[in-house]
Amino acid sequence: xxxxILLCLIxxxxxxxxxxxxxxxxxxxxxxxxxxxxKISVTLEIPSDEPFHISVFDSNTDxxxxxANFPNFSCDVEENLYGANLVCDVSGSxxxxxxxxxxxxxxxxxxxxxxxxxxEQEFTVPYPSKNIVAKIVLPEGMVIQADQxxxxxxxxxxxxxxxxxxxxxxxxxxxxxxxxxKVPYEPLPLALPLELIILLVFLxxxxxxxxxxxxxxxxxxxxLKSDEKSVMKGVLNHGDGVNQKILVxxxxxxxxxxxxxxxxxxxRGIITLERIGRGNKVYINKNIGKDxxxxxxxx
Numbered sequence: 001x002x003x004x005i006l007l008c009l010i011x012x013x014x015x016x017x018x019x020x021x022x023x024x025x026x027x028x029x030x031x032x033x034x035x036x037x038x039k040i041s042v043t044l045e046i047p048s049d050e051p052f053h054i055s056v057f058d059s060n061t062d063x064x065x066x067x068a069n070f071p072n073f074s075c076d077v078e079e080n081l082y083g084a085n086l087v088c089d090v091s092g093s094x095x096x097x098x099x100x101x102x103x104x105x106x107x108x109x110x111x112x113x114x115x116x117x118x119x120e121q122e123f124t125v126p127y128p129s130k131n132i133v134a135k136i137v138l139p140e141g142m143v144i145q146a147d148q149x150x151x152x153x154x155x156x157x158x159x160x161x162x163x164x165x166x167x168x169x170x171x172x173x174x175x176x177x178x179x180x181x182k183v184p185y186e187p188l189p190l191a192l193p194l195e196l197i198i199l200l201v202f203l204x205x206x207x208x209x210x211x212x213x214x215x216x217x218x219x220x221x222x223x224l225k226s227d228e229k230s231v232m233k234g235v236l237n238h239g240d241g242v243n244q245k246i247l248v249x250x251x252x253x254x255x256x257x258x259x260x261x262x263x264x265x266x267x268r269g270i271i272t273l274e275r276i277g278r279g280n281k282v283y284i285n286k287n288i289g290k291d292x293x294x295x296x297x298x299x
Contacts, residue, residue, distance in 0.1 A: 019052070020045035021129040024173070028121060032139040034110050036119075039103040045130070047093035054126045057083040060105040068092070068100035075102060116145055119183040125173045132170040136183050137163055145184035152179070227253065231261045235271060235282050244273075244280040 023043040030036045040054070061077045061084045072092040078085040086102065093100075109121045123134060140162045144150060155168040166183055224232060234247045248258045262282060265271045274281045 019050060019127040021127050023131045024129040025133045026123045027135040029137040030139050036106045038106055039101055041101050044093055044098040047095060047098050049091045052088040052090045054086045055124050057122050058107055058109050059083045060107050063105040065103040070094060070097040073100050116186050121181045123179040125177040127175050129173045132173045134168040134179055136166045138185050141188050142185045143188050145186045148184040151182040228261055231258060235284060241281050241283060244282060
């Protein structure tokens with residue numbers, strides 16, 4: 001009698017051990033159109049001849065794909081109300097080759113309200129598992145919804161610079177344990193490309209420069225003589241650092257005439273002259289309005 005009981009216990013323990021999992025890794029990849037695929041990767045603790053049962057929820061088993069690193073792996077589908085029960089043949093597994101993958105399309109796990117989306121999915125641990133790693137991969141350009149939490153809360157996030165992943169890790173999970181997952185997500189707030197930002201900054205600088213030049217021009221022109229106005233227009237048109245030779249050419253005055261006008265403008269604080277080789281460069285005085293009016297006698 002004792003021998004019979006002992007044999008039964010050994011038999012039961014061997015059956016349980018045959019259905020232990022080393023790694024159970026369900027990964028759901030979400031596409032931008034709201035569709036998604038789930039791949040469940042399994043590494044057995046030891047090879048087994050027993051059929052491997054796994055339940056999948058909200059699945060489209062017509063799209064079922066399977067792969068294993070051992071021969072003769074296949075899965076039969078038993079449809080039910082919540083999804084399907086897969087019965088897989090793992091009899092070809094060995095000590096060195098005991099991993100397989102099951103992939104299928106999901107249906108109805110993502111709802112949308114405006115720009116906000118919500119992914120709800122549930123995994124069930126089929127057998128005692130040493131390591132569970134569940135992953136959700138969001139589409140490029142999507143982030144966790146602001147002021148919302150994903151569940152379970154012990155998950156972590158990571159990114160490859162393009163797509164966001166939420167990862168849940170658990171050790172020593174029990175057979176039949178449920179992992180309900182909720183991920184609220186939304187499009188990433190639109191950010192301007194760096195090139196556009198640089199262009200906008202440049203355009204703002206140009207506009208400010210032109211506005212400043214227009215603001216200076218009315219202050220200066222009424223207090224200038226006709227020859228000074230002609231030369232000063234050239235300075236304002238070309239901006240800081242205009243060569244004196246350009247002013248001579250555009251004004252139609254002689255070199256001596258332009259030099260005399262520039263000297264007068266410099267003495268009144270309207271411009272400054274910088275000697276460059278045998279010529280001058282002309283710069284507008286930053287305090288042009290105040291200095292010009294004070295020196296003109298019109299204050």
